[in-house]
Amino acid sequence: MIILGVNAFHSDAAAALLHDGELVAAAEEERFRRIKHWTGFPEAAIAYCLAEAGISLGDVDHIAINQDSRAALWRKFAHLVRHSPRPALILEKLRNRAERSGLPELIHNMKTGRPFRGKFHAIEHHLSHLYSAYYVSPFQEAAILSIDGFGDFSSTAWGLGDKNDIDVHQRIYFPHSLGIFYQALTQYLGFPHYGDEYKVMGLAPYGSPAFLNEMRKIVQLGPRGSFRLDLQYFRHHKEEAYQAFGGAPAIRDLFSPLLEDLLGPRRQPVEPLTSRHRDIARSTQAMYEEVFFHIVRRLEDETRASNLALAGGCAANSVANGKVARLSKFNRVYVHPAPGDAGGAIGAAFAAWHKLGGPRTFVMDHAYWGPHFSSDAIAAIVSGSGGRLEEAGCTVHWVATDSDLCRRVATAIADGKVVGWFQGRMEWGPRALGNRSILCDPRRGDMKDVLNAKIKRRESFRPFAPSILETHVADWFEEDDPVPFMMQVYQVREGKRAKIPAVTHVDGSGRLQTVSRTGNPLYFQLIESFYELTSVPILLNTSFNENEPVVCAPGEALDCFMRTRMDMLVLGECCIERRA
Numbered sequence: 047m048i049i050l051g052v053n054a055f056h057s058d059a060a061a062a063l064l065h066d067g068e069l070v071a072a073a074e075e076e077r078f079r080r081i082k083h084w085t086g087f088p089e090a091a092i093a094y095c096l097a098e099a100g101i102s103l104g105d106v107d108h109i110a111i112n113q114d115s116r117a118a119l120w121r122k123f124a125h126l127v128r129h130s131p132r133p134a135l136i137l138e139k140l141r142n143r144a145e146r147s148g149l150p151e152l153i154h155n156m157k158t159g160r161p162f163r164g165k166f167h168a169i170e171h172h173l174s175h176l177y178s179a180y181y182v183s184p185f186q187e188a189a190i191l192s193i194d195g196f197g198d199f200s201s202t203a204w205g206l207g208d209k210n211d212i213d214v215h216q217r218i219y220f221p222h223s224l225g226i227f228y229q230a231l232t233q234y235l236g237f238p239h240y241g242d243e244y245k246v247m248g249l250a251p252y253g254s255p256a257f258l259n260e261m262r263k264i265v266q267l268g269p270r271g272s273f274r275l276d277l278q279y280f281r282h283h284k285e286e287a288y289q290a291f292g293g294a295p296a297i298r299d300l301f302s303p304l305l306e307d308l309l310g311p312r313r314q315p316v317e318p319l320t321s322r323h324r325d326i327a328r329s330t331q332a333m334y335e336e337v338f339f340h341i342v343r344r345l346e347d348e349t350r351a352s353n354l355a356l357a358g359g360c361a362a363n364s365v366a367n368g369k370v371a372r373l374s375k376f377n378r379v380y381v382h383p384a385p386g387d388a389g390g391a392i393g394a395a396f397a398a399w400h401k402l403g404g405p406r407t408f409v410m411d412h413a414y415w416g417p418h419f420s421s422d423a424i425a426a427i428v429s430g431s432g433g434r435l436e437e438a439g440c441t442v443h444w445v446a447t448d449s450d451l452c453r454r455v456a457t458a459i460a461d462g463k464v465v466g467w468f469q470g471r472m473e474w475g476p477r478a479l480g481n482r483s484i485l486c487d488p489r490r491g492d493m494k495d496v497l498n499a500k501i502k503r504r505e506s507f508r509p510f511a512p513s514i515l516e517t518h519v520a521d522w523f524e525e526d527d528p529v530p531f532m533m534q535v536y537q538v539r540e541g542k543r544a545k546i547p548a549v550t551h552v553d554g555s556g557r558l559q560t561v562s563r564t565g566n567p568l569y570f571q572l573i574e575s576f577y578e579l580t581s582v583p584i585l586l587n588t589s590f591n592e593n594e595p596v597v598c599a600p601g602e603a604l605d606c607f608m609r610t611r612m613d614m615l616v617l618g619e620c621c622i623e624r625r626a
Contacts, residue, residue, distance in 0.1 A: 047402065049108045050095065051395025053387050054149055056113070056197070057083045057240055057295045060388035061091035062415075063099055064395045067404045069182075071098035072415040072474045074388045077598040083240050086292030087152045088391075094417060096158050103153065104160025110167040110398035111149060112174035112390030117198040121219055167401065169394040171197025172358070175385075176214065177400070178393030179357035180207030182410035183380040189349040191341065194358035194386070195225035202358075204271070204341065206349045210406045215348055221283035222275050224337050225360050227265055230280060230300035231330040235323055236313035240295040247365055248508040250331040251553035253324030260308050261333035271344025273337050279305045319507070335366050342374050352377045357393070361385035361533070362476070364557050368535035371525060381533035383413035383475030412565045413479050413531055416472025419600050424617045427600045435622060438608060443621045448568055449575075455616055456575035458623075459487050459585065463613035464500055466590055468603040469568055473596070477532040478589035479559055480513060480569030482596050482603075484612070486548065486586040488512055493548035493586060500611035501592055509557065510586050512549035515573050516560040518583040522546075523558060532559040548586050559587060 051062040062072035071094065076082055078090035096102060153162055169177075175192035190212065191204040201223035205215040228243050237245045266274050277283055282300050289296040306312055313323050338360075345354070354376040356367065361381050370379045382389060400406070428435075428442060435442060445451040459465055465485045473479045484501060486493050498504060511532055520526040524537040535557045543550045550556055563570045577583040589596045590603060592610055597603045600617050607615040607622065615622040 047108070047399070047404065048099070048101065048106050049110060049395045049398050050092065050106050051110045051112070051391040051393070051398075052088060052092065052149070053112050053391040053394075054087050055085060056387040056390070057085055058384075058386055058388035059084055059086055059088040059091065060384070060391045061088045061095050062391040062395055063095040064399055065099065067396075067399050067406070068408050069392065069410065069415060071095040072384075072392060073417065073472065074384070076595040077416065077472065080595055080602075081294050082595050083295050084293065085295050087149065089152070089156060092153075092156065093158060098417075102159025103156060103162040106162055107164045108167060108398050108402065109153065109162065109164065110169050110394035112169055112171055112197075112387075112394040114168040114170040114198055116168070117170045122199055167394070167398045169397045171390065172200055172203035172217065173212075173214065173397055174390040174393035175357040176203060176205065176207070176212055176393070177397040178382060178389040179355035179361075179380070179385070180212060181396040181400070181406055182382050182392065182408060183207075183353075183355045184409050184411070185353040185355060185378070185380065187351055188353035188355045188380070189345040189351040189376065190355045191345060192356075192358040193224055193338070193341075193360035195223055195229060196220055197387075197390075201225060202341070204345055206351065207355065210400065216271065218272060221277060221280070222273065224265070224273065224334065225358070226280065226282055226300055227275060228330060228334055228360070229297075230305070231326070233297070233299055234301055234305060234309065234312045235327060236315045236317060238297075238315060240297055244362070245505060245508065246327045246330055247363060248505075248551075249319070249324060249327040250365070251328070251551055251555070252507060253321065253326070253328035255329045255332040256325040257309060257329035258332050261329050263308065264305075265333055265337055267337065267340050271341045273340065278302065279308065331365060334360075334363060335369070338363070338366050339373055342370065342376070346375045353380070354378070355380045357382070357385045357389060359386040364533050364535045365555070367533055368525075368555075371527065378527060379534065381531060382410050383473065383477060383479070383531040383533070385533070386476075388475065411530065413473045413475055413477070414471040414481055414566070415474040417598055418471040419618075421618055424600050424620055427604060428617065428620055428622070431604060434608065439625045440622050441625060443623070445619045445621060448571060451616070451619055451621070452568070452572045452575040454621060455485075455572060455614070456579055458614050459485055459576060460579045462487055462490060464497065464611075466603060466607050466612050466615040467572075468590065468597070468600060468615070468617045472598055475531065477559070478587060478596055479530070479532065480561060480566050480587065482590040482598075484588045484590050485572075486510075488546040488549040488584050488586045489580065489582060491547040497588065502588065503593065509551040510549055510588050511557045511559060512546065512584045513559045513561050513569070513573060513587040515570065515577065515583040516562045519558070519560055522584065523556070528560045528562075529558050530560055530562070530565055532557055534558070545582060546584055549584065
């Protein structure tokens, strides 16, 4: 049985393909369109998944979509009666529904050989998230939690995953949303783009929770894990906030003028960050964690489970995720590499697989589900760029063995060089995990400044991540659980922080990625080679991009290398170096 999962007309449009309950391919549309968080119909991602499987749409038995317009209909009607939103909001919602109802026609119009003749399945948004959290986890039993902005009129859902089944215990419905709270405060702090919440999370350790009392006026805890927004500080329940019809998501202000009465004037994006802004960022993160652990404690009591699986856009809050084992009764936490809307494509596919009687057998223990390119394809790109590379003062070397390649690159990194590393299949999800990465020496205290000057051109307060050999985690971090997808933040051991200043945040933490020999053998070997040279089993790892989606194809990697001041580019076994 072949099932295609689709996230369409949400941010991070994506597709994923299952064959008899095993994942074959998954990719976000942004990687092909080269527009961050691309919305609309994921035609290129679907085409990739089909090509990776060597099939056409005519071979697909079922298509599962992570949206069901029939969900919570009576609640939608009750909200219209109570809140009397502006007519423009109602018209926009109707337009959204019309766009999504046209998805079957868009699929039928795709030119991939034989047309689709199977069945469509509409899977409610948070049910898709819960399936994506639990069904790909290693747990036979786990508490499950989905938190995001909104989808199908709810923002939060939780329950229990037990062997082959999922039981949803409770939901939080529109207009109350922890994701909306965090996004509104992100906008208020002068970070206006969709997905900028990670900037607030990175800024928070520089401040103190001085505005926590004000935050508790904005969000109030309720009984049995519930919470409510004070709607006077918001406008999303009266005005349409999102536009998602192809291209980057457009977001209007989610907060009302009363928020500025409470916290002071909003920060404009061009204004410098002050101590007040840093304190508001810290207070926002503290309030998020207060609500998050309010729900987690409820889940502990309801499920008595020892494991927790998280999904939804808020599951990307790696700071909160990293505290679960310390601040709750849950022993282990699983967050898959694309917990946001993109991951709904996988969740919808597995929900359909379960509905059709399929057993639960697949565990996602790596994130490499995207396109890959042959040595011949890379050689053609390099050969076709020979004049361009010579003009830029670059030399090209082809390395015969993996061990020679890793020694050469590890030596360059240890010498302070910035290396673009392009290998194998592209990562699924927002994190670069060793196949589409920029790699540096974590021992250098100036490396953040070097990276920002040469390539990333991003805010100086944002941290860079450590990739560490899984066999050395306990020596360098205060916790020892595997974090293969960079979705948890742990404290670096105090005695080690001075050794790796480039990946140690101001509060002594690091958003680590644990690397195993089985999960990514070549990347493991590279870090091992660096360890042999330096006695440090860690590399600084950041995404291979420059204010764009992570590179997908070798030509994009070469273009990024050429327009930045990277020192070395590694495409498969090809090393391209700038001459000194």
